[in-house]
Amino acid sequence: AQSVTQPDIHITVSEGASLELRCNYSYGATPYLFWYVQSPGQGLQLLLKYFSGDTLVQGIKGFEAEFKRSQSSFNLRKPSVHWSDAAEYFCAVKPNAGGTSYGKLTFGQGTILTVHP
Amino acid sequence: GAGVSQSPSNKVTEKGKDVELRCDPISGHTALYWYRQSLGQGLEFLIYFQGNSAPDKSGLPSDRFSAERTGGSVSTLTIQRTQQEDSAVYLCASSSGQGRPGEQFFGPGTRLTVL
Numbered sequence: 743a744q745s746v747t748q749p750d751i752h753i754t755v756s757e758g759a760s761l762e763l764r765c766n767y768s769y770g771a772t773p774y775l776f777w778y779v780q781s782p783g784q785g786l787q788l789l790l791k792y793f794s795g796d797t798l799v800q801g802i803k804g805f806e807a808e809f810k811r812s813q814s815s816f817n818l819r820k821p822s823v824h825w826s827d828a829a830e831y832f833c834a835v836k837p838n839a840g841g842t843s844y845g846k847l848t849f850g851q852g853t854i855l856t857v858h859p
Numbered sequence: 860g861a862g863v864s865q866s867p868s869n870k871v872t873e874k875g876k877d878v879e880l881r882c883d884p885i886s887g888h889t890a891l892y893w894y895r896q897s898l899g900q901g902l903e904f905l906i907y908f909q910g911n912s913a914p915d916k917s918g919l920p921s922d923r924f925s926a927e928r929t930g931g932s933v934s935t936l937t938i939q940r941t942q943q944e945d946s947a948v949y950l951c952a953s954s955s956g957q958g959r960p961g962e963q964f965f966g967p968g969t970r971l972t973v974l
Contacts, residue, residue, distance in 0.1 A: 785950060785965035832902060847963060849902035
């Protein structure tokens with residue numbers, strides 16, 4: 743069965759510092775990969791996604807993620823964190839089965855980001 | 860442009876009662892998903908509807924949980940004889956299936972508290 747691991751439950755950074763959130767997945771083949779953000783009391787918002795091609799993916803709000811097949815990882819990065827980035831971040835995978843766009847997401851446990859001024 | 864909406868936003872019920880949670884997907888989206896977010900279990904898939912195909916119910920935790928999607932649009936998740944462990948935020952998402960991988964758009968969720 744596929745699984746997603748986010749090793750860091752809680753990360754604290756200072757505003758303006760760089761950020762990297764880790765995500766590792768376990769799956770037989772390369773799945774579709776996603777990062778979502780959830781602000782308190784809000785639903786999930788998609789930051790970026792990886793399907794194929796260039797392994798460095800750009801997303802919204804200045805985030806990027808790099809797919810590394812050899813490490814089964816899809817880490818999220820941001821060069822300079824803003825106070826408004828404080829939220830919970832979820833990595834997710836979806837089977838890449840027959841090219842279909844549908845299918846359930848399997849989520850990691852989430853990483854809570856705190857930003858200090 | 861309306862996103863995915865869910866109602867109610869909060870629901871408090873007594874153990875043993877039945878509850879219905881509603882999801883209005885984005886107009887034209889053919890796929891609809893239900894997930895549950897709880898402290899102990901994180902975000903879990905529950906059920907998924909796509910067009911006229913039989914729903915994927917593989918994530919439903921027990922036969923107390925059921926869902927239907929009427930007219931290919933609105934969906935209702937029903938929990939019968941609620942238990943305290945059913946307390947969670949229930950999230951609905953919809954997808955158009957356009958592009959790969961198809962993005963799922965999430966609603967704000969319904970927070971269910973079972974006393």
